[in-house]
Amino acid sequence: MGDKPTILIWSEHPALARELVGAARQALGPGGDVALLAPTGVAVDIRSVDVVFTTESADESPEAWAALLAAAVSQTEPALVLVGATKLGLQVAPRLAERIGAGYAAWATGFTLEAGTGAVAARCSLYSGGALAYHQFKPGRVVLTAAPGALTAPADAPSPERIARQSTLTAEVDGIAPTVIGVRPKATSAARLEEAHAVIDIGQGVKAEEDLALIESVAALLDGQLACTRPLSSDRDWFPEWLGLSGKKVAPELSLLIGVSGAIQHIVGVRDSRVIAAVNNDENAAIFAQADVGVVADLYAFLPVLVERIKARGMRPAWQ
Numbered sequence: 001m002g003d004k005p006t007i008l009i010w011s012e013h014p015a016l017a018r019e020l021v022g023a024a025r026q027a028l029g030p031g032g033d034v035a036l037l038a039p040t041g042v043a044v045d046i047r048s049v050d051v052v053f054t055t056e057s058a059d060e061s062p063e064a065w066a067a068l069l070a071a072a073v074s075q076t077e078p079a080l081v082l083v084g085a086t087k088l089g090l091q092v093a094p095r096l097a098e099r100i101g102a103g104y105a106a107w108a109t110g111f112t113l114e115a116g117t118g119a120v121a122a123r124c125s126l127y128s129g130g131a132l133a134y135h136q137f138k139p140g141r142v143v144l145t146a147a148p149g150a151l152t153a154p155a156d157a158p159s160p161e162r163i164a165r166q167s168t169l170t171a172e173v174d175g176i177a178p179t180v181i182g183v184r185p186k187a188t189s190a191a192r193l194e195e196a197h198a199v200i201d202i203g204q205g206v207k208a209e210e211d212l213a214l215i216e217s218v219a220a221l222l223d224g225q226l227a228c229t230r231p232l233s234s235d236r237d238w239f240p241e242w243l244g245l246s247g248k249k250v251a252p253e254l255s256l257l258i259g260v261s262g263a264i265q266h267i268v269g270v271r272d273s274r275v276i277a278a279v280n281n282d283e284n285a286a287i288f289a290q291a292d293v294g295v296v297a298d299l300y301a302f303l304p305v306l307v308e309r310i311k312a313r314g315m316r317p318a319w320q
C-alpha cells in the first residue's frame with residue numbers, strides 16, 4: 001500500500017457498484033483513492049472514482065473476472081477489494097482472494113480501514129443472518145463481499161475536481177478453469193410467480209422434499225404458486241429462486257407463509273401482498289408481527305385439516 005490507501009470495487013451490477021463506492025469513500029475519508037473495475041459495457045462517470053479499469057474481454061466467467069481484478073490489484077495495491085455479493089460476485093471473490101493470497105470474508109455489513117497501517121476490520125453476517133462474525137485482518141490484502149443495502153453509506157456524489165485515471169485491462173485466465181460442456185436456460189418460475197394471485201411461500205419449517213406434495217395440495221386448492229425462503233433454494237436446492245431482499249418480490253392477493261420465521265430479509269419480498277397469512281408452530285415467531293392472519297400450529301397437523309375442510313366445503317378462491 002502506498003501513502004494513500006486504495007479500495008478497489010467490483011460488481012457486475014452498476015447500482016451495487018455505486019453503493020460500494022459510497023461505502024469505500026466513507027471508510028477512506030478524503031485521503032484515499034477508490035478504484036473501480038467497470039462492469040462490461042457500462043460507462044462510468046470519471047468524476048465518481050479515482051481510477052477506472054475497463055476491459056474489452058467478452059469472458060464473463062468468475063475466473064475471468066478474478067483474473068481482471070488480480071491485474072487491477074497489482075496496479076493499485078489496494079488495502080481492500082470490495083466485491084458485490086451477487087451469485088457471480090460470490091464466485092469471483094474467493095477465487096480472487098486465493099489468486100492474490102488475500103484474507104477473505106463474505107457478507108460484510110460494515111468495515112473499517114485503519115489510516116496508516118491500512119488494516120481492515122469487518123463485521124460479517126453468518127448463517128443467513130443468524131449470527132455476526134467480527135474479523136480483524138492483518139495489514140495486507142483483503143477481499144470482502146457485501147450484498148445490496150448491507151453497507152449503509154451515503155451515495156458518493158461525483159466531484160467536479162475528480163478525473164479518474166483510466167486504464168484498460170486484459171487478463172489471462174490461468175490455473176484451474178472449468179470446461180463448459182453445455183448451457184441450459186435456468187428453470188425459473190419468475191413470470192408465473194409474479195402473475196400469481198396466491199403465493200404459497202415455504203420456509204425451513206418444511207422438513208423434507210417429500211413434504212412438498214402436501215404443500216402442492218394446498219397450492220392447487222388456492223390456485224397458487226410455490227415460492228420459498230432463501231435457505232430452501234440456496235442450501236437445499238429445492239427451488240431455483242427465493243423471495244426477499246436478495247431474491248424475487250411478489251405482490252399477490254394472498255401470500256400464505258408456511259414454516260417461515262419472518263426474517264426481514266425475506267419479508268421485503270412479500271410485504272406488498274394484499275393479505276399475508278402465516279402458519280408457524282412458534283407463537284413468538286417474527287412472522288406473526290407481519291401477518292394479517294396467523295395460525296400457531298404444526299404445519300403437518302394443520303395443512304391436512306385445511307385441505308380437507310376446503311375440499312369438504314367446495315371452497316374456491318375468488319380469483320379462480
Ligand SMILES: Cc1cc2nc3c(=O)[nH]c(=O)nc-3n(C[C@H](O)[C@H](O)[C@H](O)COP(=O)(O)OP(=O)(O)OC[C@H]3O[C@@H](n4cnc5c(N)ncnc54)[C@H](O)[C@@H]3O)c2cc1C
Nearest residue numbers: 128129203204205229230244245246259261266281282299
Ligand atoms: C444479507 C442477507 C440477505 C438475505 N436475503 C434473503 C432473502 O432474500 N430471502 C430470504 O428468504 N432470506 C434471506 N436471508 C436469510 C434470512 O435472514 C433468514 O435466515 C431466512 O429467511 C430464514 O428462512 P426460514 O424462515 O425458512 O428459516 P428459519 O428462520 O429457520 O425459520 C423456520 C420457521 O419454521 C418454523 N417451524 C419449524 N417447524 C415447524 C412446523 N412443524 N410447523 C410450523 N412451523 C414450523 C419455526 O418456528 C421457524 O419460525 C438473507 C440474509 C442475509 C444476511
